[in-house]
Amino acid sequence: MTELELSIKSYFGVIDPEEVSSIASLFQPELLKKGDYFLKTNKNCDRLSFVQSGFLRIFLETEDKDVTQWISTKGYFVTDLSGFIFDQPARWTIQALTDVEIYTIRKSEYEKMKTTIPRWSELEKLFIVHCFTTLEDRIFSHLSMTAEERYHFFFENNKELFNQVPLQYIASMLGMRPETFSRIRKKQLS
Amino acid sequence: MTELELSIKSYFGVIDPEEVSSIASLFQPELLKKGDYFLKTNKNCDRLSFVQSGFLRIFLETEDKDVTQWISTKGYFVTDLSGFIFDQPARWTIQALTDVEIYTIRKSEYEKMKTTIPRWSELEKLFIVHCFTTLEDRIFSHLSMTAEERYHFFFENNKELFNQVPLQYIASMLGMRPETFSRIRKKQLS
DNA sequence: GTAAATTCTTGATTTTTATCAAGAGCAACT
């Protein structure tokens, strides 16, 4: 099984191998160079991609600062979900932080899965609810944890990220300033 | 059209009246007394309900404090989404803050919609993506706003809530302590 | 209607986090 197939399997729960390869076959490989934009705010988002390698930053520029909403890593899917599903202008800008390999499915192909894969609607729902639950957890972390607690929690689960992308983006994603991030990090290292 | 039907219509987007009443007919009225639990953490959540009147608090008790995740009001649906969809133990406790009228559909009836309403899977997906987008906005508010900004933003969009439920719960839901909430409120009133 | 319980406010203080400013460390470019 390819990594794409393994991820489809793990994202969508128990699912038979025929279905997995049938879904995987609809994704096409693409390469992004560091700095390339996968998507820009207000543009149309007609693709859903699986990250095979590299890092992508999902963010929004406000008057006074950039806000990093998330960093997508190997094994995750990346898209502007509401834009992709509702054909609305994208909420987020998505940019490659490193060279990136992705597997992409276009909206038109995506629509076909409904008919070619009988269980697709059900799998798709489970996928989206899973994403929903992840966001619920993130909100909870902002309601119940300090910056330092969020740092530690995130660090424990994403160690590999800390020496591969600019730390300022991780800081933003955790809801703190880079200086605060740096000070927490210093404490932790000693 | 009943309020339930209107809400189904607005939640699920454009949809024909036959479909609306067909969906609405599967919901049964229920009454909750103030203080009643709609759901408790780790229990099975087999219902999705539409709030006709009253307020429900969705929260979690941690060692040191209660964390209010959301307050459901008239016109909203309420459930523990991951518990309901995945048949997993509920993540949240949900309690009536006032007497509450709801319309409820049980999981078993809910499952039937897939077959009786052709477009159901599509509508359901749109519904869940809509919920997802709402949570994205909330995360963004924690990454980019101060407590005071979150207060004002929420106040502008939910004025009615401020004189109908204990303010400490709104404070928690916005990620601040009741004292901070009270001080911001004082500033605003003057 | 009154007592009890809960919720809200306020002040004083501490802790946490942001801001500002400067310099050090690193990486990228030619």
Added chain:
DNA sequence: AGTTGCTCTTGATAAAAATCAAGAATTTAC
């Protein structure tokens, strides 16, 4: 290799928010 940008760190200070404690206001229960 040297210069130019970024990025990260550090210190000093300011602002924001939490904590603690007490009392006022409101709601609930009998």
